[in-house]
Amino acid sequence: MSDKSKRKRPLVADKRYAGKSKAKPKPRKQAKPQARKAAPARRKASRGRPPRRGGIGGFFAGVARWFWRLIWTITWRLGLVAFLALALAVGYTYTTIPPLDDLLDGRARGSVTMLDREGDVFAWRGDQFGGVVTAESVSKHLKNAVIATEDKRFYKHFGVSPRGIASAVRINLSEGRGPLQGHGGSTITQQTAKLLCLGEPYDPSSGLTEREYESECRRSSLARKAKEALFALAMELKYSKNDILSVYLNRAYMGGGAYGAEAAAQRFFGKPASALAPAESAMLAGLLTAPTTLSPTNNLDRSQSRAATVIRLMEEQGYLTQAQADDAIANPAQLSEAAEAEAGGYFADWVMSSGPEFFTRKTTEDVIIKTTLDQRIQRAAEDGLKWVFENKVKPGSKAQAAIVVMSADGAVRALVGGRKTKVAGAFNRATQAMRQTGSAFKPFIYAAALDLGYSPDDIIVDEPYCLNIPGSGEWCPKNYTKNFKGPVSLTDALKSSLNIPAVKVSESVGRETVSAVASQFGIKSDLAAGPALALGASESTLLEMTGAYAGILNGGSSVTPYGLIDLRLLGETEPLMGTGGGINERVIQEDAARQLVYMMEKVISEGTGQRAQFGGRQLAGKTGTTSANKDAWFVGFSADYVAGVWMGYDDNTPLTGVTGGGLPAEIWRETMTRVHEGLPVKDLPMMAPAPRSNFGEAQPAPEPQPSQPAGNRGGADNVIDRVLRDIFGSGSSGPGASAPAPNFQDR
Template sequence: MVADRRYPSKGKAAGKQPAKKSTAKAAPARRKATRARKPRRGGVLGLLSALVSWIVRLIWTITWRVALVAILCLGLAVGYFYTTLPPLQALLDGRARGSVTLLDRNGDVFAWRGDQFGGVVTAESVSRHLKNAVIATEDKRFYRHLGVSPRGIASAVRINLSEGRGPLSGHGGSTITQQTAKLICLGEPYDPSSGQTEQEYEAGCRAGNLQRKAKEALYAMAMEVKYSKDDILSIYLNRAYMGGGAYGAEAAAQRFFGKSAAEVNPSEAAMLAGLLTSPSVLSPTNDLDRAQNRAATVIRLMREQGYLTAAEAETAQANPAVLSDAAEARAGGYFADWVMSTGPEFFTRNTTEDVIIRTTLDQRIQKAAEEGLKYVFENKVRDGSEAQAAIVIMSADGAVRAMVGGRKTKVRGAFNRATQALRQTGSAFKPFVYAAALDLGYSPNDIVVDEPFCMNIPGSGEWCPKNYTNRFLGPVTLTNALKDSLNIPAVKISEGVGRDLVSRVAGQFGIKNDLAAGPALALGASESTLIEMTGAYAGILNGGSSVTPYGLVDLRLMGDDEPLMGTGGGIGERVIQEDAARQLVYMMEKVISEGTGQRAQFGGRELAGKTGTTSAAKDAWFIGFSADYVAGVWMGYDDNTPLKGVTGGGLPTDIWREAMSRAHEGTELKGLPMSPPIAPSGLGEQDPVLASDPIPVDNGGGGQGGGNIIDQVLQDIFGGGSSGSGSGAPAPRPADR
């Protein structure tokens, strides 16, 4: 019985074993079924839970679909801009205008104008310091983003809001790629036929509205796909404006430091990178201190980002970048501006080509003029004076060697008092009165009476000129009348030879502005510019031929050997006879050796010239020459305020002497081309005869030498001058032609 029980039990156990295994295998299914059949939470909570779950699923479904569509649209937009991007080489020179390089008489560069482009550089070819300085300053995550930096944009928005501006006003958070996209105006070239000015076009390129920002971001991403990071940086380094007319790193390095962009040191690199923020304001040619302060900030950023060691940063901070001597001088100043204004506009001010202009400038003489002016104002003019002065130095053929148009010499585009200021000439005009008389045959030793003198001028009444000293010297020679700058003799001679002739002689010598019509013509009532007056005196020095002052020798396109045009100035037609010119030089030499211009003497040289002071001392002049150079100096106030205690024989003569003595350093002594006159028979400068006495005169053959007695007797020579009609003026003598 035991066995019977046992065996069935075993049988049951054996029979149940597979069932247990089946149950074990089915357990997960039962648990799933149990979970599936888990009753939902009922009531309001259940309903809300289901609603939230549905909304989440809906949002996710919409979001990933919208995101997918946005990514596809973004890809299409980037792809479109990608197809519009030109080859890399087409983007490296982005100037709208060409450049003008000005060479001095020795062929050395002294100034640049227009948009300078020093040549293509790449991110690999520039100094590593310059590359690092640009990245540290403009976009420290440049190599880690895809053209747009969300972190940078967020930071810029935060800063703008904290400073009380709109989110897109002020800081833009632009990457270097975005800035490069702006530089190429998102691929939109300037179209002159659009009706937009170039300034309006550039303003549109820099617009900061939301639509423009979005397009800029797409364009930047397309650039990241099209070009490598270094390619983009290369475009940026070549197209960015860096102040002083320089476009690109190479032009800026040459402009400011006289070296290649591959050679700049950390402090120079920092200054160049600092210019990118505000190139015009921070340009070292405008404000070196401000440029150095900005460079110090860039050096600090380079140190913080690991581009400079502590020692390198300390050295750079202790030795800030400065302009090279050549670069500082290459502002070109007034002379460069004047030359640019004399050339054809399509090759100078608005050129689209790169142009080379060879000029007459002598940088040694230019420096002499600037130093002479500075010396007098620092040592002889009271502090705070706003008086101005101008200097022109030229050769006898009109080739201008130096020009200073005001007290600030390192300027560009400033008002040029040497070429633009029309001022009354005063007694500096008198040589042209005597030139007309000498050309008619008068002698420097002829006598004129300096005495009270009046004229009736129709419509104006009686006019009675006076001398500066309010004294009258009686009978004087023409030489002494000019030497002492006497007014009465000058008026009498002008009336005698005829105002029309005096005006014609002055005009032919180069004084082109309208000349006074009345008798005050002889006293310099007319207006002229300093360069015109200096050119007219050059005509006296060269023997009596007209001169057109010039600074441009020839103009050619960069890369061409043959010039497109040559000089437009030089010696022109003869105005007075050579003997008359040589006698006038003799008379003007007495002005410096014995007369009103004695302060002009230097170095034992033969010098000739003439002082000039206008009524109320609003203008003071001294113009004179050696055998080598002609120089003119004007001094006065821009607003016509009278000068105090200044005449042409004073400070202007001092400036002339200081400039000319420096200009003549190292040159040999040469005599002036002058001819002393032969005194009339029985009449010498020390034995004047009363002008009312009729006398026979030996004028040496018309005042030209020879010693023959002419049969003309001067009646009442320059006498009887109080009649008011000018009847005491001399009768014109026949010219010895």
């Protein structure tokens, strides 16, 4: 049988590609529900971390992850601890900060404010505090200027500005300084904290002065900055923003001895802080950066330039419109008249030096002093002096001059101690310079003679005259003209400033009498003992000489020049002390004083002082020029005021072509012309002389006799006795000093 029918099918490989197969694929078995649910859970569990890598890379990645987790854990825990510590420190500091009212005036008391005769402030000494102001009470322009300049984000930060500090550090490093040197990046709150010395009060037992302590406590360092930030945060919690700004506006130093906005506004502009215009506000805000350097009393141009920068900042930050900014820049702030006078200059210095030390130079209280100063007359004196030096003196001259103007009772109305008038603490030639008086002393010789009964018309012979001075030999005075006039009246002798008649009169009435009269009129310096006393060999100050002439004007009573009217403490109404000068006892009889005024009037109307004439007024005075022209004087008066002028060099260099009747008389005229503007014309209190007694060279010449004390002379017997012992003829010798007297040749 054949097996073909049972032959097996040939072996064929299965088709590997389903697409080419026509056979229907078998349906897949569906996954179990549990398996489908487990897959998303695994994906979710692995989503938070990267897949682990094996090998060395995986090891280091694991170590890094462990360190990161460790650092993060430590950091947030330390941060939490630091935050809690900071909160505790700020909370403790908060409890130590005093009430707001205690912080508004931290200045050490001890200021002096001076008022003129009208009650207006003209000078300050010491640290000034004008009174408490608030951020709401000051001018809005000042408030805005301070914020624009010092801390434009003041109302937005919490007391410390990290952005500002980072910016300041960057700027300091870029400019080659240390990170804390230069720009500080401090907010107004931080600056206020620094002004408060971080709440640490001054301890006198520390061995430091208060200024040294403040300088030390405000020194910048990293530790100090940290404490400053801490204190600032506490202040922000305790006070409002406006409270902090108020403390700052009261405490900040603004130059010129002014602490706080009110003192600075009064000091520089003569107005309250509430009335400041944009330009003035910008100038004060600009001072906060460098109050001494930028002070307008030191350099007004620099201060105005800084103010222009502040104005531009105010415009940029929207505090001023462009029109307001342009107007403020075009019309910069100007100093008040008092500020221009540099804190009162020489007059204020004199008042400070003449007042009681415990209420002036070393006061621990805030003091108000009312003075005799008349600012109109002060300007007249300064302008008169300036005019003469600009128009009559060779440019570059180092010659100096001084002026004193006072009333007949000794109240000083103006005082100029040198050509540079806008000064404080400078050498005062009107009150400190002791200079020989020359012929300006002669009125006191004739005052003594007139008080003894002599007449202005009495005759004296101007002729060669010598005296033998024991131990020195013969001394022969000469006139300035080096010639002789023969018989002249006392009036003519004075108006022509003749030396020989002056010496004769002095020897006649007695040098002791002349010295007593001069001393009682107010010349306190030691007077020369020899016959040269009559020619002004003695030294005096211009203030003393002017005060002595005031005694002649007021009828023969001495005066004490004074500048202080009353003194009181700030806030008090009753003065602690009153006037320290004025009219004193009578020195010569009133008739003698009036006759002397008559003689001195001739000096200006007909004699050596004719250059002093002005306005058709009756004027009286006397010229004076010392040996070798080292000093030139003119002292005189109208019916209203007495004025004295001195001119010379500080080193005693002789003046060239200058006598008392020259430039000093012109300075006197320019000053008094301005002083008398608008004043009615008044006659001098003078009296024409009695008929001439005509005592002259025919009279014998007895030895001079000791004189009676000044103030106890006069009477008919005394007059007759003096007349009979007149030495108006040829000279004779008499007692004198042991040293030779200088040969003054004077006008």
